[in-house]
Amino acid sequence: MKAEIITIGDEILIGQIVDTNSAWMGEQLNLHGIEVFQITSVHDQHEHILEALANAEKHADLVLITGGLGPTKDDITKKVLCDYFDCELVLNEQVLANVTERLTKRKVSMNQLNKDQALVPSKCTVLNNSTGTAPGMWFEKNDTLFVSMPGVPFEMKSIMSEEVLPRLAKSGKAKSIYHQTVLVYGIPESMLAEKIEAWETALPDFIKLAYLPSQLMIRLRLSAYGEQMESLQEEVSRQIDQLKLLIPEHIFGYNGDSLAGVTGRLLVKAGATLGIAESCTGGMIAHMFTANAGSSVYLKGGVVAYSNEVKMAILGVKSETLEAHGAVSKEVALEMAQGVQQALHTDYAVATTGIAGPDGGTDEKPVGTVWIAVISKQNIKLERYTFAHNRERNIMRSSQATINLLRQLLLTENPHLA
Structure with a gap:
């Protein structure tokens, strides 16, 4: 299953906030066997959002959308989704009850903007937001799943963890993905690539190697894709054992290790x-x-x-x-x-x-x-x-x-x- 993440909001594009949502979602999706194919950020602009949705549908099995679900006029995501899925906004009583309960606990009076939070596209399945007022929304179109969630990080994480990921796990569409990262120090990237070229060339087709250099180290990430997690782990472990024979003096750790920690x-x-x-x-x-x-x-x-x-x-x-x-x-x-x-x-x-x-x-x-x-x-x-x-x-x-x-x-x- 291939996924695309679409983040909506001018505040991301002008650098006012950092898009931490995509990093977290990417990590979680990989843990559940779903490969992130692309991450796209768009303006709070109707046509731009529509274009991003259409492009994502062409190559993604799953499209995760965050942002633009607030009660103010600049939050237009729900209206765009209605246009894209050819439906209209309808009042959802379950969401309205959730909004009412939250405002009552906070001793805030209900106004029309608050009530409008309970308006959702008629073709969506509502996903409960246990930490906020804006619900998540699940759509299915042709062979692609679309999920729209709030941009507020703790609300997005709640909906992903409690609603989206369990539904995806039950779908049976996700494959196993296994990552292991070998940490290398003391050799330039070009020399490293030359030294391990034969090993890299001989890697099985289902294992991809990525070079991730920084000023502190080079990370060699092995990503294995398949059906059985146990067999993926065994093959990656075998390949790392061969790599250790080639550059034993340069490998100092794995995954989240630091040189100082080791x-x-x-x-x-x-x-x-x-x-x-x-x-x-x-x-x-x-x-x-x-x-x-x-x-x-x-x-x-x-x-x-x-x-x-x-x-x-x-x-x-x-x-x-x-x-x-x-x-x-x-x-x-x-x-x-x-x-x-x-x-x-x-x-x-x-x-x-x-x-x-x-x-x-x-x-x-x-x-x-x-x-x-x-x-x-x-x-x-x-x-x-x-x-x-x-x-x-x-x-x-x-x-x-x-x-x-x-x-x-x-x-x-x-x-x-x-």
Whole structure:
């Protein structure tokens, strides 16, 4: 079953509100074996809405419509639906009773606009709205189902959960869809695609692969479509096992994992503690770790040493080191890591120093130059990176690179954790 979502409202098109409804509906539909084919946003304009409905009917089995069901003059969805389905508005006593009850509880007097909420197209099946006054409406035309719901998120979610999804489940039209996402770090998308090309080409026809790159990672989403969920899960698992043999050093997690969350779990399993010293990343590494519940088990603390004075006074970086090599150097990064490790008495320590930008770079050390130190009681890893000219991206990429170096060191020293 293919679905299209149509959102109605000028407020979406001008950026006044963000369309979170479509994201939620897309997620729920996939969980119920329904593929979202397209998402369309249209103006509060009669002909535009009619055109969107007609286009959706050509290729979709299910059309979900949100917005334009309020009591004011700019809410025209019900009138458009009457035109599209060649019917008229009629008073629905069940909806009127619901509206009356809600207004009475709120001690609000009924007016004509409130009463008009109980007017629905004569050819629709009314879907109860347990959280608001505007009902959902279910239509069937040829081989396509149309469902109109309020744009208010909690009302839409209520109607979807209590009315729409159960009806779709009973229809028997939905197939099984199974998604698994493999999280990859430390390899450019083009190189990754080249490395796994043969594996990707050999994927069964019912499994689709999507590359979803970001500045923090590349997500490889495998989506399997078929009749039996169990067999889909087994085949996707088998394919992921083959992928792990091709890029074992780059796969760090799955689905909703974060690199910091995965690395934090490794620290817990190793019974190890961590100290953080940050200059150019400004506390972002600590934030990434503490965003995960339970990080207090392994993270003892961190120091944001932005100035040379703090690097020397708090972390023990030598003035001679700064004078000889500059703040952005492997020597300073190492002394920062050693300083925070000694001060906090930790098993592992990380440090960053660099030029986040947009200015401050030189020919020798351009904007985006970052030195990272990751140390344990036995080993030292020092790496230089040259990122871009975007300050925000440099901070995020430096933080992620630091955490990944720590993850690699943990696995090297504790191979049983892999």
